[in-house]
Amino acid sequence: xxxxxxxxxxxxxxxxxxxxxxxxxxxxxxxxxxxxxxxxxxxxxxxxxxxxxxxxxxxxxxxxxxxxxxxxxxxxxxxxxxxxxxxxxxxxxxxxxxxxxxxxxxxxxxxxxxxxxxxxxxxxxxxxxxxxxxx
Numbered sequence: 001x002x003x004x005x006x007x008x009x010x011x012x013x014x015x016x017x018x019x020x021x022x023x024x025x026x027x028x029x030x031x032x033x034x035x036x037x038x039x040x041x042x043x044x045x046x047x048x049x050x051x052x053x054x055x056x057x058x059x060x061x062x063x064x065x066x067x068x069x070x071x072x073x074x075x076x077x078x079x080x081x082x083x084x085x086x087x088x089x090x091x092x093x094x095x096x097x098x099x100x101x102x103x104x105x106x107x108x109x110x111x112x113x114x115x116x117x118x119x120x121x122x123x124x125x126x127x128x129x130x131x132x133x134x135x
Contacts, residue, residue, distance in 0.1 A: 003028065004071075077090065
């Protein structure tokens with residue numbers, strides 16, 4: 001499960017059997033406080049997403065570069081030989097569920113847009129300390 005922003009417009013195509021497939025990228029961000037220096041650090045991770053069937057059509061129709069979304073799926077690694085004979089591999093998330101977190105026709109996330117029944121006062125940001133867990 002990841003929540004992030006779409007990094008490139010989804011590419012939807014059909015297999016020779018007529019099944020829809022959609023591929024796109026999603027970037028996730030991580031923010032933490034360094035234990036030694038106390039400095040706030042951040043890092044981005046980029047994920048390749050592949051959706052099939054009806055979900056592929058939905059992703060192609062509603063997602064665009066910059067959209068915020070929730071993706072639930074499984075990891076899959078493909079291996080192939082490139083034209084020069086080198087082994088190549090690519091790990092992707094095969095999407096099983098997608099939730100669009102933007103309002104349709106808007107680039108603003110749904111959670112940040114106040115409705116008439118919600119208070120409009122600012123909520124302070126809280127720092128979350130993330131610690132590495134040894135395996």
